[in-house]
Amino acid sequence: MKKILFLTAIALVLFSCKSTSATDTKLDKGAQVAMKGNWVITSVTYPGSEYIKVNAFQIADSQCFVGSTWKFVSNNNKGNMALTKSGCAPFSSPITWFVNKNAEFVLKVLDADIKAKKVREGYVLHVANQTEASFQLIDKITVGGKLTDVVYQFQRAN
Structure with a gap:
């Protein structure tokens, strides 16, 4: 019995120490540099977007993000985003972000008076179809017990 408890304890320690990809901070510099600029x-x-509303980033309905502007500064992983769509509440905020080696885009939306290291909540999205002129960020949500992709299509601003 003691052996079983000991092995169980060791297994718990080993599995609880496993790092998750969301906290992987090995940067994909190439992907980050390609995102530099205004989008x-x-x-x-x-x-199901015609029937289901998604509250994106706990800020607004996902459709309010259409037309939003984003600035990514790759050398310091900072930037800003602004929602300006008619019929939606305006919103603007500084952000911090990075892309890790797992093609995950890690985002923190900041309050003006709080430093990024004090913000404990963030978002992890998958980067897909990245070109010089466009890329997608894909979020996973659960709808009816099934994982569903929410795709944010970014286009480089002129």
Whole structure:
């Protein structure tokens, strides 16, 4: 019995120490440099979007992000984003971000008076279809017990 408890304790320690990909901070510098600059979200799509509302980043309905402007500064992982869509509450905030080696975009939306290291909540999205002129960030949500992709389409601003 003592052997079983000992082995169980060791297994718990080993598995609880396993790092998760969300905290992987090995940067994908190439992906980050490609994101440098000004961007606009041109669409937000997901199955059932005509029936289901998604509160994106705990800020607003996902459709309010269409037309939002984003600035990414790759050398210091800072930037800002602003929602300006008619019919939606305006919102603007500084952000910190990075892309890790797992093609995960890690985002923190900051309050003006709080430093990034004090913000404990953030978002992890998958980077897909990255080109010089566009890329997608894909979030996973649960709808009806099934994982569903919410796709934010970014286009480089002129």
